[in-house]
Amino acid sequence: xxxARVLLADDSDVFASEIRELLDPAxxxxxVAESGEALEAEFDRLAPDVVVTDIAMPGExxxxxxxxxxxxxxxxxxxxxxxxxxxxxxxGRPADHxxxxxxxxxxxxxxxxxxxxxxxxxxxxxxxxxxxxVIVRRAPGRxxxxxxxxxxxxxxxxxxxxxxx
Numbered sequence: 001x002x003x004a005r006v007l008l009a010d011d012s013d014v015f016a017s018e019i020r021e022l023l024d025p026a027x028x029x030x031x032v033a034e035s036g037e038a039l040e041a042e043f044d045r046l047a048p049d050v051v052v053t054d055i056a057m058p059g060e061x062x063x064x065x066x067x068x069x070x071x072x073x074x075x076x077x078x079x080x081x082x083x084x085x086x087x088x089x090x091x092g093r094p095a096d097h098x099x100x101x102x103x104x105x106x107x108x109x110x111x112x113x114x115x116x117x118x119x120x121x122x123x124x125x126x127x128x129x130x131x132x133x134v135i136v137r138r139a140p141g142r143x144x145x146x147x148x149x150x151x152x153x154x155x156x157x158x159x160x161x162x163x164x165x
Contacts, residue, residue, distance in 0.1 A: 005030045005046065005047070006027045006029050006030065007030060007031050007043060008033070030046045030048055031045075063075065063083065063086055063087060063090065064076070078099075078102075078143040079142060079143060081144065084099065084143075084146045098146065098155060099155075100133055100155045100156070100157050101143050101146055101156050104158060105158060106121075106124050106128070109124065109134070111139065112139055112154050112156060113136040114136070114139050114140070115137065120134045120136055129158045130158075132157065133156065133157040134155070134156050134157065135155050136153065136154060137153060138153055139154075142154070
């Protein structure tokens with residue numbers, strides 16, 4: 001299997017070294033662009049599979065590119081409304097199209113759910129980790145921007161690489 005080619009875009013050597021440590025060995029950092037102009041030039045020159053910029057570190061906000069089962073997607077902390085708003089703006093996504101909240105397992109799902117019904121518990125036990133999204137009543141005040149719907153619901157799912165409980 002070929003390694004995914006990653007281009008880092010930031011003006012900080014600290015950012016690049018931290019991201020290199022966080023990336024799975026299947027990713028190959030092919031370059032670091034230090035400005036918008038450099039990003040354009042390096043993107044054309046290096047043809048990366050993924051560009052990572054303004055990585056979302058805990059408590060800092062921002063967007064991150066992450067793999068899903070079929071594509072790379074944009075992600076942000078689901079409990080950071082400003083960061084979630086960046087996803088909608090960046091993608092041009094209509095505000096009434098809610099996002100999936102990725103969780104690492106049942107324990108984290110409980111933080112976003114008002115409760116897990118018996119049916120949700122059975123689905124989680126049987127299919128997580130796996131490509132099954134569970135829609136539950138959202139915990140008050142949690143992931144409200146990501147849910148972006150008048151219904152008090154949240155779609156929860158573990159990413160394919162999650163370390164499950």
